[in-house]
Amino acid sequence: MASKTRDNLVYALVWLACFAPIPWLGWNLFNGDLGANPIEALIRQLGVWGLRFILISLAITPAARILRMPRLIRFRRTVGLFAFAYVLLHWTSYIGLDQIFDWGAIGKDILKRPFITIGMTAFVLLIPLAITSTNAAIRKLGPVRWRRLHRLIYVIAPLGVLHYYMLVKADHRPPLIYAAFLAVLLGWRIWDWARKANRKT
Amino acid sequence: MLIRNAGDLTENDVTPEPIYRRRREFMTGIAATGILAACSAPTEAAAAPLKAAPWPYSTPEPKTSFKDITSYNNFYEFGVDKDDPARNAGGLKTRPWTVKVDGHCAKPGTYNLEDVLKGHALQERIYRLRCVEGWSMVIPWIGIPLADILKRYQPTAKAKFVAFETLNRPSEMPGQRRAVLEWPYREGLRLDEAMHPLTLMAVGLYGQTLLNQNGAPMRLVVPWKYGFKSIKSIVRISFTETQPRTAWQVSAPQEYGFYSNVNPTVDHPRWSQATERRIGEFKRRKTLMFNGYNSVASLYRGMDLKKFY
Numbered sequence: 104m105a106s107k108t109r110d111n112l113v114y115a116l117v118w119l120a121c122f123a124p125i126p127w128l129g130w131n132l133f134n135g136d137l138g139a140n141p142i143e144a145l146i147r148q149l150g151v152w153g154l155r156f157i158l159i160s161l162a163i164t165p166a167a168r169i170l171r172m173p174r175l176i177r178f179r180r181t182v183g184l185f186a187f188a189y190v191l192l193h194w195t196s197y198i199g200l201d202q203i204f205d206w207g208a209i210g211k212d213i214l215k216r217p218f219i220t221i222g223m224t225a226f227v228l229l230i231p232l233a234i235t236s237t238n239a240a241i242r243k244l245g246p247v248r249w250r251r252l253h254r255l256i257y258v259i260a261p262l263g264v265l266h267y268y269m270l271v272k273a274d275h276r277p278p279l280i281y282a283a284f285l286a287v288l289l290g291w292r293i294w295d296w297a298r299k300a301n302r303k304t
Numbered sequence: 305m306l307i308r309n310a311g312d313l314t315e316n317d318v319t320p321e322p323i324y325r326r327r328r329e330f331m332t333g334i335a336a337t338g339i340l341a342a343c344s345a346p347t348e349a350a351a352a353p354l355k356a357a358p359w360p361y362s363t364p365e366p367k368t369s370f371k372d373i374t375s376y377n378n379f380y381e382f383g384v385d386k387d388d389p390a391r392n393a394g395g396l397k398t399r400p401w402t403v404k405v406d407g408h409c410a411k412p413g414t415y416n417l418e419d420v421l422k423g424h425a426l427q428e429r430i431y432r433l434r435c436v437e438g439w440s441m442v443i444p445w446i447g448i449p450l451a452d453i454l455k456r457y458q459p460t461a462k463a464k465f466v467a468f469e470t471l472n473r474p475s476e477m478p479g480q481r482r483a484v485l486e487w488p489y490r491e492g493l494r495l496d497e498a499m500h501p502l503t504l505m506a507v508g509l510y511g512q513t514l515l516n517q518n519g520a521p522m523r524l525v526v527p528w529k530y531g532f533k534s535i536k537s538i539v540r541i542s543f544t545e546t547q548p549r550t551a552w553q554v555s556a557p558q559e560y561g562f563y564s565n566v567n568p569t570v571d572h573p574r575w576s577q578a579t580e581r582r583i584g585e586f587k588r589r590k591t592l593m594f595n596g597y598n599s600v601a602s603l604y605r606g607m608d609l610k611k612f613y
């Protein structure tokens with residue numbers, strides 16, 4: 104019982120940490136601390152948080168294995184869903200605040216601006232992952248198919264970084280830092296698979 | 305294009321209330337003497353009040369706030385984020401300041417800022433500024449028509465272009481410690497563009513000398529071109545026969561051309577230029593050809609502006 108309470112407490116803390124950027128952004132927006140162009144700042148912040156949570160969700164499996172803390176895995180779904188929530192808010196702010204539902208302009212942007220095309224692809228690919236995150240959906244799909252579907256994140260994460268890289272005007276260092284983190288996270292998996300494959304033969 | 309006659313504007317429209325009041329107290333004459341006094345003021349970074357005659361063709365649109373104009377800047381010499389210049393530009397020493405004038409002119413030389421400005425009357429001109437990134441402001445600049453400044457150096461018949469350079473001083477411009485762009489920042493205009501009566505050499509805004517983040521002590525303002533053409537903190541003016549290289553053209557030639565006129569029909573490869581967000585407003589507005597300064601159209605007669613973007 105005591106450990107159950109502790110589990111719930113830890114879970115609540117993780118949840119709050121994931122949620123914290125939202126009230127923080129809201130507060131800054133309300134106070135005018137997002138600068139002279141708050142809409143742009145808001146869209147950018149939400150995009151960056153989306154990318155960060157995608158990378159954090161990808162870091163959980165290696166962390167659980169390396170630290171020998173298998174129970175970390177239970178946070179993966181929460182972090183992943185928060186990643187989706189931030190990207191959804193990012194997209195909604197772009198549609199509703201930046202373009203103000205000018206569907207003609209939005210359609211053109213999505214088709215003509217490669218960085219938006221790529222962001223949109225990443226976002227669309229995230230949707231099935233979010234939908235299949237309930238226990239019922241996991242049961243219905245079965246673990247094999249569920250796992251195969253969720254490998255989409257290995258495509259989504261590089262698309263997210265590429266989207267960021269392509270929209271930068273001159274200073275490519277920040278997106279490259281994210282790219283480096285992603286390379287480590289994906290590199291670990293390749294190394295891990297290779298090792299397992301070797302062991303089998 | 306909105307051109308109102310001077311009768312539509314009063315001093316109060318052109319200058320914020322407190323500075324307007326302050327100015328009345330020691331209004332003496334209208335000349336570049338204000339900036340000369342500012343040059344010898346004791347504190348480095350602080351702005352000094354400037355006196356200027358209102359220009360009759362200023363836009364009557366509401367001005368962007370002083371706070372936004374001085375805190376939302378693209379000035380990569382001080383960092384690439386919009387709030388970096390306001391944060392990092394304080395250490396730039398703008399006195400003494402010399403400007404090298406060279407190339408095809410009768411009077412090349414290295415001049416003190418005071419000598420460049422001396423004898424020219426200051427005007428207060430409220431212009432729209434459109435950034436290539438899709439936002440815009442309305443700014444009450446104080447300056448001198450660039451043509452008046454350039455004529456003094458007597459460009460020769462060989463001078464077809466004017467090239468400008470920003471200060472290159474990494475010790476005071478921390479953004480220059482990384483090669484985000486090729487330093488020094490360079491810009492250029494065709495001579496007829498430089499001589500156009502709308503082209504301004506600004507030394508102040510909102511009734512006072514420029515703050516460092518806005519390009520102190522002297523910067524270009526070319527209101528019908530994207531903001532990056534309006535080069536800041538100028539230390540060199542060269543009259544050239546061939547089209548000069550410009551920083552953004554060197555950095556991404558397929559995205560930034562030499563002309564870079566505001567043009568809603570020619571998109572940046574990565575985003576549309578059809579609309580813009582006026583800082584302080586919520587809804588985007590339509591971008592106007594030449595940023596609404598249609599009188600410059602004659603400069604480009606017969607040119608394909610899709611090709612010469």
Ligand code: HEM
Nearest residue numbers: 143146147150151153154190194197222223225226263267
């Ligand atoms: C997985 C999906 C996505 C991720 C991870 C993501 C991430 C990002 C990041 C990191 C930035 C840059 C923030 C900065 O410069 O500080 C950004 C900017 C941007 N994103 Fe996304 N994004 C995604 C999807 C989308 C979608 C679907 C759209 C719209 C259809 C979109 C539109 C934009 C726009 C317009 C900007 C630039 C904002 C500006 O500079 O004004 N993104 N995004």
